[in-house]
Amino acid sequence: MATLSNCFQPLKFSPKRHRFNSTSLFTRRCSVSATINQSKLDILLDSVKWDDKGLAVAIAQHVDTGAVLMQGFANRDALASTISSKKATFYSRSRSKLWTKGETSMNYINICDVFLDCDKDSILYLGKPDGPSCHTGSETCYYTSVFDSLHSSQAEGSKLAMTTLQSLEATILQRKAEISESSTAKPSWTRRLLLDNKLLCSKIREEADELCRTLEDSEEAPQTASEMADVLYHAMVLLSVRGVTMEEVLTVLRKRFSRSGIEEKRSRKLEGS
Amino acid sequence: MATLSNCFQPLKFSPKRHRFNSTSLFTRRCSVSATINQSKLDILLDSVKWDDKGLAVAIAQHVDTGAVLMQGFANRDALASTISSKKATFYSRSRSKLWTKGETSMNYINICDVFLDCDKDSILYLGKPDGPSCHTGSETCYYTSVFDSLHSSQAEGSKLAMTTLQSLEATILQRKAEISESSTAKPSWTRRLLLDNKLLCSKIREEADELCRTLEDSEEAPQTASEMADVLYHAMVLLSVRGVTMEEVLTVLRKRFSRSGIEEKRSRKLEGS
Numbered sequence: 001m002a003t004l005s006n007c008f009q010p011l012k013f014s015p016k017r018h019r020f021n022s023t024s025l026f027t028r029r030c031s032v033s034a035t036i037n038q039s040k041l042d043i044l045l046d047s048v049k050w051d052d053k054g055l056a057v058a059i060a061q062h063v064d065t066g067a068v069l070m071q072g073f074a075n076r077d078a079l080a081s082t083i084s085s086k087k088a089t090f091y092s093r094s095r096s097k098l099w100t101k102g103e104t105s106m107n108y109i110n111i112c113d114v115f116l117d118c119d120k121d122s123i124l125y126l127g128k129p130d131g132p133s134c135h136t137g138s139e140t141c142y143y144t145s146v147f148d149s150l151h152s153s154q155a156e157g158s159k160l161a162m163t164t165l166q167s168l169e170a171t172i173l174q175r176k177a178e179i180s181e182s183s184t185a186k187p188s189w190t191r192r193l194l195l196d197n198k199l200l201c202s203k204i205r206e207e208a209d210e211l212c213r214t215l216e217d218s219e220e221a222p223q224t225a226s227e228m229a230d231v232l233y234h235a236m237v238l239l240s241v242r243g244v245t246m247e248e249v250l251t252v253l254r255k256r257f258s259r260s261g262i263e264e265k266r267s268r269k270l271e272g273s
Numbered sequence: 274m275a276t277l278s279n280c281f282q283p284l285k286f287s288p289k290r291h292r293f294n295s296t297s298l299f300t301r302r303c304s305v306s307a308t309i310n311q312s313k314l315d316i317l318l319d320s321v322k323w324d325d326k327g328l329a330v331a332i333a334q335h336v337d338t339g340a341v342l343m344q345g346f347a348n349r350d351a352l353a354s355t356i357s358s359k360k361a362t363f364y365s366r367s368r369s370k371l372w373t374k375g376e377t378s379m380n381y382i383n384i385c386d387v388f389l390d391c392d393k394d395s396i397l398y399l400g401k402p403d404g405p406s407c408h409t410g411s412e413t414c415y416y417t418s419v420f421d422s423l424h425s426s427q428a429e430g431s432k433l434a435m436t437t438l439q440s441l442e443a444t445i446l447q448r449k450a451e452i453s454e455s456s457t458a459k460p461s462w463t464r465r466l467l468l469d470n471k472l473l474c475s476k477i478r479e480e481a482d483e484l485c486r487t488l489e490d491s492e493e494a495p496q497t498a499s500e501m502a503d504v505l506y507h508a509m510v511l512l513s514v515r516g517v518t519m520e521e522v523l524t525v526l527r528k529r530f531s532r533s534g535i536e537e538k539r540s541r542k543l544e545g546s
Contacts, residue, residue: 036423044422057330057344066339066436071330071395083419114419115434118407122344124415124434134391142397146356146387149317150309161388161397163339164527165438171530201485208481208504212474215511224515228508229525231481235504238488242497252502254437257444 041083045076049121053093060088060101060125060133062140063112064250066163069133070101070141074123079114086111088125107131128251165246168233172240193237200238207231314356318349322394326366333361333374333398333406335413336385337523339436342406343374343414347396352387359384361398380404401524438519441506445513466510473511480504 048056058074061067072090074082078098081089085100088109092099102108108130115124134141142161162170175190193200211227213219239246321329331347334340345363347355351371354362358373361382365372375381381403388397407414415434435443448463466473484500486492512519 040423044419059332059341059344061339061341061434062436064437066334066438068332068334068341068397071332071390083423113421113434115415116417116419117344117414118409118411118416119414120417122414124341126434126436136391138391141390141392141395142388143391144389144393146317146389148386150313150356161334161386161399163335163399164337164523165339168526168530197488201489204481204485205478208477208508211508211511212477215470215515216474221515221517222521224512224517225521225525228512228517228522229529231504231508232522233526235481235484235501238484239497239501242488242494244494244497244501248495248498249501249505250437252498253441253506256502257441 036083041080045080047120048076048079048116048123049119050076051121055091055093056121056123058088058090058123058125060109060127060129062247063126063128064254065166065247067140067166068142068161069109069129069139072099079123082111082125083114088127101133102130105131105135107133109133165232169236169240169246172237176240190237193234194241197241200234200241204231204234204238207234309356314353318353320393321349321352321389321396322392323349324394328364328366329394329396331361331363331396331398333382333400333402335520336399336401337527338439338520340413340439341415341434342382342402342412345372352396355384355387355398361400374406375403378404378408380406382406438505442509442513442519445510449513463510466507467514470514473507473514477504477507477511480507 050056054075055073056075056079057071058078059071060069062069073093074089075091075098078089078091081087081098081100087100087102088111089098089100091097100108109125109127110130111125111127113126115126116122117124129139132139134143139160143158145159145161148159160166160170172190172194175188176194179191179194193203207227207230211224211231214224214227236246239249323329327348328346329348329352330344331351332344333342335342346366347362348364348371351362351364354360354371354373360373360375361384362371362373364370373381382398382400383403384398384400386399388399389395390397402412405412407416412433416431418432418434421432433439433443445463445467448461449467452464452467466476480500480503484497484504487497487500509519512522
């Protein structure tokens with residue numbers, strides 16, 4: 001019988017080293033299964049506005065980073081398969097058959113949830129990829145920037161589509177790469193931080209303190225946003241120094257918020273022993 | 274003549290209160306224009322693999338939060354219009370005409386960049402929405418959760434598709450709402466933090482310090498990820514207390530990294546006066 005992920009746990013407070021976990025909104029275990037009501041499944045599949053070829057657009061998105069990984073099409077069987085297998089499955093129009101991303105490459109997209117749009121003719125597969133989602137080996141299929149292509153002084157743009165946080169991370173990574181490549185790179189604040197752990201840590205503590213002061217001193221809200229931006233930026237430079245990605249951090253957050261109360265309690269006992 | 278965004282500025286270091294800005298990867302001004310080479314534009318438009326109806330899938334994504342806002346179709350004119358106007362434009366198949374999101378609602382999606390996928394048959398509009406992107410008033414069109422719909426004990430799921438960071442923010446917001454709704458809500462760590470500014474700030478400073486120690490004491494990388502998760506979570510609780518959203522913080526980050534060197538220097542002079 002088909003299964004799906006369902007995990008509702010109240011938030012727990014541990015007086016020692018608390019590990020927060022959560023409820024309702026955070027059911028993103030992406031692997032645990034529960035029983036599906038088959039008639040409900042049929043009703044859902046019937047409700048999708050399949051086009052004249054029996055297809056709907058299916059967009060796969062990274063649950064943690066938000067990156068749009070790829071876009072294909074799904075028919076009723078592909079959607080049913082996605083829901084039951086928890087692996088993003090599409091309908092290949094060229095080969096006229098179902099196709100599960102990863103069936104050859106092992107780079108599955110593990111489904112956390114599936115969404116339909118307001119018109120029920122577009123499907124969003126929200127999941128965690130096991131590896132690059134593009135057959136070219138790129139993390140996502142969207143790496144051709146139109147604006148870069150059109151800029152008169154550049155060749156066709158090849159730049160992964162990234163949201164603000166990913167762009168910031170990539171920029172910091174670029175500064176890090178420039179350190180080893182060349183000593184003639186232009187001076188930059190990020191470069192200085194990357195080369196001076198003492199300065200970096202001093203700044204992180206300072207910015208965290210300033211963030212707190214915006215609350216303690218009832219400063220204007222925009223000041224809180226500004227200080228939070230400082231905390232985020234400096235902390236991300238530290239992540240870069242340590243070779244840790246934001247994706248790894250977000251994965252930790254998602255898993256913490258998806259753990260059952262029993263597991264959380266058990267882990268506290270282990271931590272205490 | 275059509276224009277596009279292009280802003281390349283080296284990183285500046287200000288010994289006083291530095292304001293970092295960036296280069297190359299962060300060209301997300303989403304409004305400033307530059308000249309487009311018309312023949313390059315034609316070549317690009319020709320390179321798209323329009324289907325037998327002259328259409329390609331066009332996905333609009335929030336540049337800061339990563340939320341997939343909506344999905345439609347674009348033809349050659351719609352893509353050209355999007356590039357020149359910097360407003361997400363689609364081709365309405367039902368009305369057989371071009372349609373700019375926001376032309377009625379004023380909720381434009383302001384384009385920062387456009388990407389083509391590896392096969393050049395899928396388009397990603399990366400932009401900043403002026404308001405809700407769905408005609409229903411929802412922030413995005415994806416609010417029907419398939420897994421929630423199928424869960425046997427729940428009614429049809431109505432839950433905005435969210436990435437991990439957005440989900441965390443929403444969970445914290447939910448705890449905040451529960452405080453005013455009921456005093457019988459289950460105890461939770463988030464709730465405690467929301468009600469105790471002193472504890473909250475103490476935790477933020479503590480977690481920032483622990484994050485730094487993972488670098489200073491050369492701890493294992495997973496420990497850095499774990500401490501960063503703690504910093505992020507606690508800082509986001511503070512944001513919630515202050516009524517500040519992660520989107521606002523990310524907007525600050527994006528704008529900082531997009532400012533020209535001249536603007537940044539000018540703002541430092543103003544700050545110093």
